[in-house]
Amino acid sequence: MELAMKKILLVALALIVSLPVHAAVTLKIATVSPENTQWMRDLRASAAEIKTRTDGRVVIKFYGGGVMGNDTKVLGRIRIGSLQGGAFTATTLASQYTDLNLYGLPLIFDSEEEVAYVRERLDAKLQQGLEDAGFVNFGFAGGGFAILMSNTPVDELADLKGKKVWVPEGDSISYASMEALSLSPVTLPLTDVLTGLQTGLLDIVAIPPIGALVLQWHTKIKYITELPLVYTIAFMAIEKRAFEKISPADQAIVREIMDATYRKFDVVNPKDNQAARDVLLNQGIKSMKFERDNYLAIRAVLAESNKALGAKGKFSADMYDEMVGYIAEFRSKQAADISPPPDVSAANK
Amino acid sequence: MKSVFSKRFRSALGLVMLSVVLSGCASMISSAATNLSKNLSSAILNQDDPELVRAGAPSYLLLLDSFVAGSPDDPAILAAGATLYATYGAVFADDGLRASRLTTRARRYAGTAMCEVHAPACDWADATYDEFVASLDGLRPRNAEYLYTYGFASLAFLVAHSSDMNSLAELPKIEALFNHYLDIGGDELNISAYTFMGQLLTLMPPALGGKPEIAREFFEKAIVATDGKDLSAKVEYARGYARLLYERELHDRLLNEVMAADPYQDGYTLSNIMAQEDAAELLAAGDEYF
Numbered sequence: 001m002e003l004a005m006k007k008i009l010l011v012a013l014a015l016i017v018s019l020p021v022h023a024a025v026t027l028k029i030a031t032v033s034p035e036n037t038q039w040m041r042d043l044r045a046s047a048a049e050i051k052t053r054t055d056g057r058v059v060i061k062f063y064g065g066g067v068m069g070n071d072t073k074v075l076g077r078i079r080i081g082s083l084q085g086g087a088f089t090a091t092t093l094a095s096q097y098t099d100l101n102l103y104g105l106p107l108i109f110d111s112e113e114e115v116a117y118v119r120e121r122l123d124a125k126l127q128q129g130l131e132d133a134g135f136v137n138f139g140f141a142g143g144g145f146a147i148l149m150s151n152t153p154v155d156e157l158a159d160l161k162g163k164k165v166w167v168p169e170g171d172s173i174s175y176a177s178m179e180a181l182s183l184s185p186v187t188l189p190l191t192d193v194l195t196g197l198q199t200g201l202l203d204i205v206a207i208p209p210i211g212a213l214v215l216q217w218h219t220k221i222k223y224i225t226e227l228p229l230v231y232t233i234a235f236m237a238i239e240k241r242a243f244e245k246i247s248p249a250d251q252a253i254v255r256e257i258m259d260a261t262y263r264k265f266d267v268v269n270p271k272d273n274q275a276a277r278d279v280l281l282n283q284g285i286k287s288m289k290f291e292r293d294n295y296l297a298i299r300a301v302l303a304e305s306n307k308a309l310g311a312k313g314k315f316s317a318d319m320y321d322e323m324v325g326y327i328a329e330f331r332s333k334q335a336a337d338i339s340p341p342p343d344v345s346a347a348n349k
Numbered sequence: 350m351k352s353v354f355s356k357r358f359r360s361a362l363g364l365v366m367l368s369v370v371l372s373g374c375a376s377m378i379s380s381a382a383t384n385l386s387k388n389l390s391s392a393i394l395n396q397d398d399p400e401l402v403r404a405g406a407p408s409y410l411l412l413l414d415s416f417v418a419g420s421p422d423d424p425a426i427l428a429a430g431a432t433l434y435a436t437y438g439a440v441f442a443d444d445g446l447r448a449s450r451l452t453t454r455a456r457r458y459a460g461t462a463m464c465e466v467h468a469p470a471c472d473w474a475d476a477t478y479d480e481f482v483a484s485l486d487g488l489r490p491r492n493a494e495y496l497y498t499y500g501f502a503s504l505a506f507l508v509a510h511s512s513d514m515n516s517l518a519e520l521p522k523i524e525a526l527f528n529h530y531l532d533i534g535g536d537e538l539n540i541s542a543y544t545f546m547g548q549l550l551t552l553m554p555p556a557l558g559g560k561p562e563i564a565r566e567f568f569e570k571a572i573v574a575t576d577g578k579d580l581s582a583k584v585e586y587a588r589g590y591a592r593l594l595y596e597r598e599l600h601d602r603l604l605n606e607v608m609a610a611d612p613y614q615d616g617y618t619l620s621n622i623m624a625q626e627d628a629a630e631l632l633a634a635g636d637e638y639f
Contacts, residue, residue, distance in 0.1 A: 031554050032554075033553070034553060034554050034555065034557065034559075034593075035554075035593060063595065064554070065554025065555075065556055065557070065593055066556020066557065067556070067593075068552055068554075086637050100383055116464070150516070190556070190557060190558065191555065191556065191557065193558070194558050198597075210514075213514060214517070214553075216521050216553070218478070219479075238439060253496065272514070277515050279514045279517070280518070283477060284475075284476075285477075314355075
């Protein structure tokens, strides 16, 4: 009897030792999103829910307002383990997974409807690609189209020639695209753009309307050109090795909650962007639009530029072809109609 | 991206202005009323039960409405009404709809007062940022009190309407307004303008072009100028600056100072009691935040 008990105890001990140990895990996540924004409130609410549902085994701490440094610094901190992830835009992690560049190719999309058609078919592949590159993610939140904002009217290609346009640091795609449009790209950190507009260092910026409002750039521009220039996305990415320290059951809880949060962002953002665009007009900023012929002209220039970027390895040819194929499919379905001139305001509704 | 600044101004849109409101009234009405107003001002500011003020102040809102009805073009009366409505709407009206109604009236009174004393202000509702800033240049020290009231009422209005993105777009105008007020305020400068500037300048983090170090100077000026008696300045310093930059040591030090301070300071008791409530909440949530 005693021997039997010892055997049972030994087996039990062996079982306990061989079980994977999942201690409490803290994930530190950086974002440039300012505190007191709805985004941050929603993210913190999600973290609180995760903590509750995992009985404190998973704690997510957010460091907002860019306090952890620029994108390069955040990636460096993730590499050394002082951060486990971040809320990023596509450009930031394109160095880890180039196909994140695809949605943001200039004038690749005509409208939000077109984006929705493509995303329904490609999002899962891009998410998987990002996972394969070592980053767990919870889907993409569309940020709407970056549109042109300027101090002089812009409604045709000729209006752009020689103008100084802001390009974010490290955004080689935008840089090449602006050059293709005969603009003079000026690379500046985000912090210097407002001063750049004020001093004349910059003539034109491109950003979604909500971004312009938050950054107060609307005080230094007089016109918006409602061209669906660049589709923006944001997402959270957590280094896979850090995420795998969480037990599978708790991983599922984190995914369930954060997936829902990012789905919500994806729904709310276009509405916020539309509201922000209306606010810009309320502030006395004038709306400009490209006529159809002018629009097709600028799109043709950028299509060539986009192809050249692909040849330089900025994204994979297969995925690009697949995306372009979906776009063509969508447009052919619309072909019965005479396409109206592109209108971001309508597209965002 | 809604509600960028919703809760941040609640406590600082405090009760400092009540003395101005009521002494403002005093100059317009009878000497008997003068005494009443002065005593009432003191009674409210030194009250240590916010709920009592919440329940009692609406009568005086109606009283001010009656003064405005009697003298609809009198900027002093309009400013007094604007301030009390803004204060009550921002601080005591928990219901969003009530806050919206009360602060809308506050802004209307303040706007009419400004229009009476400075003609370009009649067009402020539709002014672009550049037009608004240009029109501030014509304002002189004698208009400073009205300018402050308009800024104060506008902040209360924007907080109450923080889910409306038009509010977000107006913030730079209000920042420009208080900057100009600080230039022309002179000896009669209302110290709470320093705290408002601190709050406005900590809405945006440095990574997005914000200037929290300038905000820090404003918060510290507010603390020094009141000899540390106004505890709400320290609370907003912690909430705005220390949290923005994740400076927990500063955050906890400021809030612990608030908790340890005697809130019974002449002219600040009511706002200090409320500041201590806020400080306790912020301290309790510190581990979660940092």
